[in-house]
Amino acid sequence: MDFTFTQDQTMMADVARDLLDAECPVSSLRALSAAGEARDAARWRKIVDLGLLGVLVPEAAGGLGLAEIDLVLIAEHCGYFGLPEPLVDTAGIALPLLAALPDVPRAAEALERTLAGESTVAIGHPGNPFVLDADAAGAILLPVDGALHLVDRADAKLTAQPSIDPFRKLFRVEAEPSAATLIADAEAAAPLLTQVFNRGALFAAAQLLGLARRSNDLAVAYAGERTQFGKPIGAYQAIKHHLATVQVKIEFARPVVYAAAAISPASGLHEEARISHAKLAAGEAADLSARTAVQVHGAMGYSWEVDVHYFLKRTLALSGAWGTPNDHRKRAAARVFGAPVGPEHTFTRGAAHG
Amino acid sequence: MNLDYTPEQQAFRADIRAWLEANVPAAPLPSFDASRAGFEAHRAWERTLNDGRWGMVTWPTNYGGRGLDLIEWLIFEEEYYRAGAPLRVNQNGIFLLGPTLMEYGTPEQRARFLPAMANGEEIWAQAWSEPQAGSDLAAIRSKAVREGDDYVLSGHKIWSSRAAFADWGFGLFRTDPASERHKGLSLILFPLDAPGVRRQPIPQINGEIGFAELFLDEVRVPAFNRLGEEGQGWAVCMATAGFERGLMLRSPARFQVAAHMLVELYKRHQHEVDGTVRAAVVQAWMDADAYALSIYATASRLRAGGHIGAEASVNKIFWSEMDIALQRTALAILGARAELLPVAPDAGDVDGWLDSYLFSLAGPIYAGTNEIQRNIIAERMLGLPRA
Numbered sequence: 001m002d003f004t005f006t007q008d009q010t011m012m013a014d015v016a017r018d019l020l021d022a023e024c025p026v027s028s029l030r031a032l033s034a035a036g037e038a039r040d041a042a043r044w045r046k047i048v049d050l051g052l053l054g055v056l057v058p059e060a061a062g063g064l065g066l067a068e069i070d071l072v073l074i075a076e077h078c079g080y081f082g083l084p085e086p087l088v089d090t091a092g093i094a095l096p097l098l099a100a101l102p103d104v105p106r107a108a109e110a111l112e113r114t115l116a117g118e119s120t121v122a123i124g125h126p127g128n129p130f131v132l133d134a135d136a137a138g139a140i141l142l143p144v145d146g147a148l149h150l151v152d153r154a155d156a157k158l159t160a161q162p163s164i165d166p167f168r169k170l171f172r173v174e175a176e177p178s179a180a181t182l183i184a185d186a187e188a189a190a191p192l193l194t195q196v197f198n199r200g201a202l203f204a205a206a207q208l209l210g211l212a213r214r215s216n217d218l219a220v221a222y223a224g225e226r227t228q229f230g231k232p233i234g235a236y237q238a239i240k241h242h243l244a245t246v247q248v249k250i251e252f253a254r255p256v257v258y259a260a261a262a263i264s265p266a267s268g269l270h271e272e273a274r275i276s277h278a279k280l281a282a283g284e285a286a287d288l289s290a291r292t293a294v295q296v297h298g299a300m301g302y303s304w305e306v307d308v309h310y311f312l313k314r315t316l317a318l319s320g321a322w323g324t325p326n327d328h329r330k331r332a333a334a335r336v337f338g339a340p341v342g343p344e345h346t347f348t349r350g351a352a353h354g
Numbered sequence: 355m356n357l358d359y360t361p362e363q364q365a366f367r368a369d370i371r372a373w374l375e376a377n378v379p380a381a382p383l384p385s386f387d388a389s390r391a392g393f394e395a396h397r398a399w400e401r402t403l404n405d406g407r408w409g410m411v412t413w414p415t416n417y418g419g420r421g422l423d424l425i426e427w428l429i430f431e432e433e434y435y436r437a438g439a440p441l442r443v444n445q446n447g448i449f450l451l452g453p454t455l456m457e458y459g460t461p462e463q464r465a466r467f468l469p470a471m472a473n474g475e476e477i478w479a480q481a482w483s484e485p486q487a488g489s490d491l492a493a494i495r496s497k498a499v500r501e502g503d504d505y506v507l508s509g510h511k512i513w514s515s516r517a518a519f520a521d522w523g524f525g526l527f528r529t530d531p532a533s534e535r536h537k538g539l540s541l542i543l544f545p546l547d548a549p550g551v552r553r554q555p556i557p558q559i560n561g562e563i564g565f566a567e568l569f570l571d572e573v574r575v576p577a578f579n580r581l582g583e584e585g586q587g588w589a590v591c592m593a594t595a596g597f598e599r600g601l602m603l604r605s606p607a608r609f610q611v612a613a614h615m616l617v618e619l620y621k622r623h624q625h626e627v628d629g630t631v632r633a634a635v636v637q638a639w640m641d642a643d644a645y646a647l648s649i650y651a652t653a654s655r656l657r658a659g660g661h662i663g664a665e666a667s668v669n670k671i672f673w674s675e676m677d678i679a680l681q682r683t684a685l686a687i688l689g690a691r692a693e694l695l696p697v698a699p700d701a702g703d704v705d706g707w708l709d710s711y712l713f714s715l716a717g718p719i720y721a722g723t724n725e726i727q728r729n730i731i732a733e734r735m736l737g738l739p740r741a
Binding site: 237241252254263277281329337341343 | 360606645
């Protein structure tokens with residue numbers, strides 16, 4: 001029993017954080033959205049060159065052969081910096097899925113091209129009504145009647161669904177599945193799609209944790225600068241207590257997210273409840289943090305000029321993606337009412353669904 | 355990161371489970387705050403625990419412990435609460451003063467106080483607050499005047515937990531009469547049966563006498579009873595408060611057991627309540643689990659050489675607010691029977707929920723109010739300016 005990260009894990013995360021700190025300032029988000037763009041190709045190239053895309057891909061397939069716990073801090077940093085490019089979805093969801101199909105040439109080829117940074121793969125899943133980044137992807141994973149297809153973007157009909165988050169390009173995707181696009185039949189696809197959903201929820205939770213920290217950092221910084229009645233507003237208890245309440249939410253989402261990562265990938269009753277708990281706790285922390293940041297900024301908080309809105313919007317988007325709070329409360333309830341509870345079961349694993 | 359218990363940790367769990375099954379009293383002991391008899395029954399239980407070397411597993415073997423780490427302490431606590439074992443009447447001693455003695459006490463002080471604390475011979479009360487020094491603890495006026503090898507204590511302490519029946523007290527006294535605020539204070543231990551000590555029990559919200567006022571009129575204690583350097587009492591006391599808020603005051607198992615009981619209560623009455631109650635039950639379980647995970651993370655960090663800081667304040671806010679929500683959910687399930695005392699003929703399964711609910715309301719107040727904790731978080735963790 002050791003609930004700490006290894007030195008390797010924190011060092012790898014620090015490298016990613018430093019890159020994002022240098023390459024993803026809010027000014028770059030502003031410039032991108034002002035230009036109507038959702039992606040910065042130069043930044044994406046740097047991320048690809050860092051070699052992080054293959055964290056969850058086996059070494060034999062050109063990856064690092066690591067696990068979810070090795071990626072969770074990096075995903076948290078991506079949330080913190082509001083990264084527009086699809087590092088989390090690619091490294092955390094799409095590539096481990098493709099790597100699970102080593103004998104399917106179509107999947108292996110997409111894996112290789114994505115690892116090399118030549119293309120990306122967008123992810124369709126029954127848990128999400130729309131597909132993120134479908135327009136920028138070379139191929140789209142598309143579940144059809146339980147089977148999994150990998151369709152070329154050029155063969156799919158995309159209908160844009162504009163999001164409040166300027167960096168989330170969502171699409172309704174329609175395509176004609178065929179024997180040529182099939183990468184997993186229904187039987188093979190079912191456990192893979194479960195894994196996709198669990199990874200999606202886990203890494204959304206990690207990003208939400210980072211977003212919660214970012215919004216509170218912005219609010220704390222402003223509260224230290226803005227003066228009213230002759231003092232920084234952060235000297236008043238009304239402001240202090242708001243921000244402290246957010247910090248408490250963050251501190252008690254953090255260990256849940258990390259514990260969920262540590263037991264992934266697995267799809268038992270206990271593991272899924274923990275992932276769902278992580279998504280709920282991180283989502284609530286990020287939501288409260290973003291709303292509190294708007295309030296602490298006063299009228300500035302409602303303006304386009306202040307940075308808070310970027311993180312508020314990403315929070316809103318990720319809260320509903322990869323399972324709504326309602327979906328995740330159901331999974332937590334299934335565990336609470338369907339398996340033994342009590343202090344000796346904090347780290348219990350496994351158990352099939354009842 | 356490895357979230358599985360080692361075979362040694364599993365064996366340890368089996369050991370304590372077996373011992374508790376053989377030794378925990380079949381019927382719950384009467385409350386230690388309601389009567390001398392209840393207090394003494396709990397003292398006897400402390401002796402039984404100590405005889406089995408289960409009193410404080412983290413303490414060194416020469417003080418009756420097992421020299422184990424905080425992860426094993428958490429396992430012990432899980433089994434302890436799971437078994438429904440008696441509450442620890444000496445918690446002020448074993449969880450607060452004990453760790454402080456080990457850090458600040460001289461070898462002679464440790465030898466004098468720790469064994470008697472471990473076996474329940476001396477049960478401790480705390481004496482922090484004064485009528486004018488509550489949240490503003492540094493406003494302490496009680497004084498200790500040095501006379502030769504003694505201190506002479508005078509003053510008025512209040513809200514002293516366990517002081518109605520306990521044997522000893524520990525508290526802050528102003529040793530430098532010219533000092534102000536945090537300076538010039540010393541932590542001094544004093545017997546509650548010493549000449550000049552008058553105890554005035556204070557009935558609590560439930561009618562029991564869990565705390566008392568202490569009137570000290572020229573109480574003479576040897577200077578040996580000062581813990582830490584003279585004038586350094588505030589720093590020593592904050593170390594104690596850090597332990598209290600941080601880790602040991604409320605172990606996660608307590609809330610996980612309460613959440614378990616809530617789940618069972620809900621299952622018996624689920625057709626009488628709506629979906630919001632069901633959601634609150636699930637939330638209570640999640641919160642108790644989040645608290646457990648957080649404490650495991652802290653214990654792992656401390657074991658690796660880390661220190662506990664302002665996160666003690668974060669913990670205190672979380673568990674105290676979680677507890678109230680959990681107890682309120684139980685009362686919501688009990689509905690119209692929630693107001694019944696367990697002695698009511700038709701009380702059914704009201705059990706101890708009402709009493710637990712009332713006690714939960716003290717959570718955001720004792721050991722530093724949650725308002726003070728939020729100030730600490732804002733100033734020390736977030737770096738916001740002082741008022």
